[in-house]
Amino acid sequence: MSKFGVIYAGAQKNVGPSGVTIVIIRKDLIGNARDVTPVMLDYKVHDENSSLYNTPPCFGVYMCDLVFDDLLAQGGLKEVEKKNQRKAKILYDAIDESRVFRCPVEKSVRSLMNVPFTLEKSELEGEFIKEARKEKMVQLKGHRSVGGMRASIHKAMPLAGVEKLVASMKDFQARHA
Template sequence: MLPLPVLEKAQTELVNYADSGMSVMELSHRSGLFTDIITGAEQLLRDLMNIPDNYKVLFVQGGASQQFAMVPLNLLSNSKKADYVNTGSWSKKAIKEAKKYGEVRVIASSEDKNFSYIPEVTSSMIDPEADYVHITTNNTIEGTAFQNIPDTGGVPLVADMSSNILSEEIDVSKFGLIYAGAQKNIGPAGLTVVIIREDLIGHAPESCPTMLDYKTHSESGSLYNTPPTYGIYMAKLVFEWLKELGGLKEMEKINRKKAELLYGFLGQSAMFQSPVQEDSRSIMNIPFVSPSAELDAAFVKEAKEAGLETLKGHRSVGGMRASIYNAMPVEGVEALVEFMKHFEEKHAQ
């Protein structure tokens, strides 16, 4: 989902951007107009997230899945050991990929309880020799999220923030590297944002594909080859929308309000409940279940008929899931809760 004002602005400018007679899709990535777009997007993101000067912002391609390889390829430069926290499907994919390139240790996991909580991570669990520690801050499918960022001491913390970047204020300086596919809170699919502390750049081995070396993108200002220019333009529009809204402080308030609406209803419902432990709940992805698979199916079907789309849970966990990313207005969650109330009344015995 993208904010409507952003889509409307993109529509207005699509054929003729800034009176250039060209679409953004037609601009050369070396042109002055595109330089303004990419440097503007970077500056807006730096302002929104308060990114310290010793971090680079990179606009790359390939999604989180490509980062699963880029992180170990670039960061396993000393001990070749890394510590991972396993909190769900995406963590598992990251772990599997990293094992190709070094010694991976899972230091905490919530797999024992179907990933329904965030396990505790303390500094004593971390191998001080590890090249990095990896976490997934928000677990899209399981609906969990880290409430506090673990203290990893001198070991760089790497975070997959694909599904909660820009949803709340975070302290970037606690991380060595943050990556996020754009398609949840940033812009259209095909763009990946990497925020990386400068000292972690430049350690990839000779055998690392040039496009998978952070140094390639860092040294060229993300212009080593043609970047996903239109995605970067859309991201800039989203960053501007966030800034006008009041930044991440305000966005977080709205997101917490939306989440509380839904969790509040789930807490008193006789039919629906959250499968996620209370202290581990995401404000972006809220899974819920009814007492039976039949009712789940009826709910998804009737919701769709009522215009409430994509409420089906991921095929790996079943049930329902409301993804209430930044662009979802409070009214959207209110409509969902209203619909759930009616459904519960209608289907009550």
């Protein structure tokens, strides 16, 4: 934290619901706003009012508190990172070892959170998505501009969910290789 003067973070998906923003600012930077700076962006006003200059988004702040409690209960960010790396490795390994599934993203830039994949026979993608939905695995259809499929394995997705997806992929492969 000491390396930065201001940390401004949109919190959606990782900390809380859309609309929650986290701002951490070093004390020596507070009070230097220009005259044209809107009051809501003058951090001195927020500091003088204990971050309560306006009514905060109570539900969003509450949800962030729950997420922070959960992160701490899991052992902190380092432990959650290890869990996320493990989940991503299991899924990417299954795709890379598959005879029918492919990942269109180069290994060095793959996301730990959103894993895109396709089928060698693209006409089977709808069938795979339909079968997955029957097993209560939803939202696998890829982004409308890219196509294919995408598994979002953010911190809320348990390891068991990734393992279930991989088992489903292996079963599908056995029937369609």
